[in-house]
Every structure is written in structure tokens, then in C-alpha cells.
Amino acid sequence: MQYDLRISDIQLSYLKHHRSTEKGVALLSVLWVVTILSLLAGSLVASQRSSTDTTRQWIYQAQARYAAEAAVHLTLYNLLSHQLQPGSESTEEEEPPIYAGFKLYNTIFSEAGKADINKISEPLLRKIIQGVLDDPQRADAISDSILDWRDGDELVRLNGAERRDYLMADHPFLPTNQPFKSVAELQRVMGMTPPLYMQLKPLLTIYSGQNNVDMAAARPELLEAMGITTNQSRRFFNAGSSRLLEISSRVETPGFSGIQLTSTIALQPGNIREPFRILAWDYTVPGLTEMAAELQPEQGSNNASKQ
Secondary structure: OOHHHHHHHHHHHHHHHHHHHHHHHHHHHHHHHHHHHHHHHHHHHHHHHHHHHHHHHHHHHHHHHHHHHHHHHHHHHHHHHHOOOOOOOOOOOOOOEEEOEEEEEEEEEEEOOOOOOOOOOHHHHHHHHHOOOHHHHHHHHHHHHHHHHHOOOOOOOOOOOHHHHHHHHHOOOOOOOOOOOOOHHHHHOOOOHHHOOOOOOOOHOOOOOOOOOOOOOOHHHHHHHOOOOOOOOOOOOOOOOOOEEEEEEEEOOOOOOOOEEEEEEEOOOOOOOOEEEEEEEEEEEOOOOOOOOOOOOOOOOOOHHOO
């Protein structure tokens, strides 16, 4: 009888211990489930926050883009209605106008005050390149390569490059032996680097059609590259140079990256149906443009270019 009681006590003790273990396992399971659910909830909140920030950034970019477009069109209206006289100096004011919370910085330059990359003479091109680069040998190589790119033959200048040189260097693009279709095409010339291109970009054009530069409308950076110093405010002195303009609008607001719209406009005051014609319309993000070149996929890939 005592033996049976001992067995019953042992069974009861075992059952109590087993139930306690089950409760511990259940508690641990609940804690793991709660932890996993907390992690999932935190991940969902972070993802939602990131999505909200991305959406806010897209909305801002769209608003900034339309603000920049409005600024360019307002400038065009003021020019055509003679409320604004174009000058090749920056028209940015100390206190820029604010539209819908955006600060607008506008500039107007004449394309006649730039060097036409397809028309300027070889000596003028060399002078500009040498004014930008400190290395004379590299400046000569870049100048000759640009001239070889735009001419219609396969004759290689002393420091230049033609199709064979591009193939031997496994360059991603080949010279077209035609006039440049855009200033951005300069990036495809052998030896051109993004920093050098960013220096040359505001000095060059493909729209003026002139083999020289209108010094009355030249922008300060070009005058400096050409070794010309002046303290006089530059203005457009003839009707031709004031009808082919670069109008830029930079939009900024605290907390967001800005956006810049650079347009090339041909004014046609006597044309009632079409008082102006848009030649170029480019959006950039200030700061990022200096970090990467704007290589346009116009000629396709390396293999396509070599066919």
C-alpha cells in the first residue's frame, strides 16, 4: 500500500513538472511570436516611411519642374513684351523671387556670346581649350581630336584621332566625321573627361552659326578662357545676338535637392503664330551633373558603333 502511494506521488510530481515545462515552452513560443511580429511591424513601418519620403520627393520634383518651366515662360513673355532687356550678365537678384515656396534663380545669356563648336576656327578653338587646361600638350590633343571628329575625312591631325585610333583604344564611340549634333556629343571625343566637359559646356554652342564670338555678348567664363579681362557689364548690342538666347531657371527649396532647366530659345518677334522656337530643353540636378557625364545613347553601344 505504501509502495502504491509512492508511485502515485512520483507520478503527481512528474505531472506537475511536465505541466510547468509545457507552460515555459508556451511562454517562450509566445515571446518568439511577439518578437517576430514586432520585427515585421517595424519593417513595415520603415518601408512605409521610405515610400512616403520617395513619394514626397517625386511630388517636389514635379512641382519644381513646373515652377522652372513657368519661370522660363515668364521670362520669354517679358522679353517679347519688352518688359525685360536681355543682358549676358547673370540676372540673378540678391533676393530671388519665391513662387509656391520655391526660390527661382534666372539667368539669360546670348548664344552669340559662345563659341560655335562646329564653326569656330582652329586657332580660336585652341585658344579656348588652352585657356581651360593647364597642360599645353593635352590641350593640343583635345583640340585636334575635336577637329578630327567634326571634319569629313579620315586624315589624322598631329595630336588628333580618327576611327582607327578609337578602335585601337577600344573607345565606346567612333568619330562621326560630321558636325556635332549637340554640345553633349563632345563627351564622346577621345581624351575628353567629365570635369573638362563641365568647364567647356557653358562656353560652347551649336546654334550661333558664327565662326567667331560676339565679344559684346560673351559670358565672363569665355572671356577669361580667352585671356580677356574687363570690368564692364556685358550687354547685347545687336538685334541678332539678342534673339538667340540661353534662358536658365534654377529652383531651390530647403530640405530638397534643386532642379535646373536650361533652354535655348530662338526669339521670332515678327512671327505672330510662333513668336519663339525652342531649340533645347534640358533638366539637370545641380551637383549631380558635375558627378556624371550626360552620355546620350544616340549612337548606341560600342558594338553598334563599330558596325
